[in-house]
């Protein structure tokens with residue numbers, strides 16, 4: 001099993017999409033450029049979704065064309081449909097992420113489409129991406145619970161993940177959108193998906209509503225997952241998931257990995273400083289316990 005864990009930094013997208021106060025385009029660009037300098041290999045930069053649905057990220061093209069893209073760093077963006085894919089391509093994007101859910105009720109609220117309908121929307125994107133040389137990541141949301149439906153059967157998580165994988169998504173990120181999961185449930189969910197899809201093509205994505213995200217990640221690492229999504233300073237939440245709170249903080253994940261003897265290539269001090277800078281920009285204290293502890297020493 002590899003000792004390297006790739007962190008997918010989702011702060012500029014998942015971290016900011018739910019932020020009610022305006023964040024300037026220049027600050028978004030500064031955030032991504034600072035993150036690029038920490039050694040992160042993947043930084044989800046923004047979303048080419050409908051600006052009516054997520055006004056905070058209406059400046060996606062300006063942000064993407066304004067950042068300094070470093071060689072060896074991937075900058076994926078979210079796209080919900082072909083219109084988003086067209087906008088992303090025009091901005092020079094080389095990797096996109098499509099997103100659906102294991103819960104029909106949540107997917108309707110988030111994308112105004114059923115699960116089958118969203119998969120059908122992705123088909124032409126995957127086909128075009130193959131020709132365009134664009135990599136496509138896939139997200140499955142609500143894998144450990146849904147704010148509208150409640151329990152989500154494991155079989156639904158598995159079939160949606162498999163559908164995305166069969167379509168050609170190189171990696172499937174399993175999202176605990178509202179952060180209700182606990183370690184035994186997270187392990188069972190990952191095992192069920194990994195029985196159908198190679199572990200090397202899976203990522204985990206935990207929100208930290210009940211403070212369980214780090215415990216869940218540690219358990220999933222034990223199971224063999226080697227890609228972890230997180231957001232600097234623990235920013236984030238989905239505007240269409242009632243009760244969704246921040247993502248697990250990237251700084252806390254890096255500290256955990258260090259303790260477990262796993263490499264991720266990230267400069268923790270630089271990352272924590274960026275987390276505190278972002279929190280300051282938003283007028284609050286960083287939600288990362290690691291970020292707070294490092295500031296105090």
Ligand code: HMG
Pocket residue numbers: 014017047048049050051052053054078080081083084085087099110111112139140141142174175176177178205207237238239240
């Ligand atoms: P809709 O209203 O059904 O779309 O929304 P439509 O196709 O009927 O179009 C309506 C209008 O939107 C039209 O404009 C379109 O042009 C425009 P009008 O003619 O009325 O002026 N439009 C667009 N504009 C720009 N870019 C586009 C685009 N698409 C349509 N791509 C839609 C359907 C999917 C577009 C909408 O529901 C949407 O954008 N949803 C995104 C919601 C979102 O971003 N949620 C957060 C991300 S998911 C998440 O956070 C979970 C994750 O982190 C994992 C986890 O935690 O589980 C990934």
Ligand code: MG
Pocket residue numbers: 014175177205207237238
């Ligand atoms: Mg999320």
